[in-house]
Amino acid sequence: GMGMYVRNLDALSKVPNIRVHAIDWIGMGRSSRCKFSKWPVSKMDEERVVKQSLNFFLKPLEKWRKRMRIEKMILVGHSLGGYLCANYAIRHPDHVLRLLLVSPEGLGVRPEEKKSSWQLRAAKFLRKLDPRNLIIDRGLGRVKANYFADKKWSNLGIASRTLESLSHYIDSISALPHSGEHAANLFLNDDNYARVPLIERMRDVKVPTAFVMGDRQSRD
DSSP states (O other): OGGGGHHHHHHHHTSTTOOOOOOOOTTSTTSOOOOOOOOOGGGSOHHHHHHHHHHHHHHHHHHHHHHHTOSSEEEEEETHHHHHHHHHHHHOGGGEEEEEEESOTTOSOOOOOOOOHHHHHHHHHHHHHSGGGHHHHHHTHHHHHHHIIIIISTTTTOOHHHHHHHHHHHHHHHTSOOSHHHHHHHHBOTTSOBSSOGGGTGGGOOSOEEEEOOTTOSOO
């Protein structure tokens, strides 16, 4: 959700001649949690699965752009949003002035891992039981919120009142009905590598593009 980006918005809003629109993807954050039909990947070809799940996010963004009468925009996407924004730019290059991908998810190719047979069986079982940890997210929303506030953000100089608000925010959006998570589950694997890695599609991005990566990324 956009609440995670709250400390960046003031600085962005001060960029001359720029109007900032901070939006949550459909089915995420505080946006509408539309019902999403889940399809078993094994029963459909992967290309069709990826396309239909991306449509869930990209078509509402294009509809919003038209309604806002925005002819061209500088599109900034963080994490999952980075993957989605890159795919939007591929579909609608005429409406993207520049593309900025901030620690985009689904960038690299999934590495080959040597796992024992029991590890593979366990991963497959958990995948069926709880795709993308949806049950865990809902049941442990408060635990997750406290973890971010106490562990990941405590050394960033964030005011305690802001930390408390962010903690409540994470808890509240974790408790909302899941929909976007189901869609993302079809173009991402259970370890968040994309079925169609972004690195393999960058040649199709025809707009000026920049990457911003953190020096403390959880994964290369």
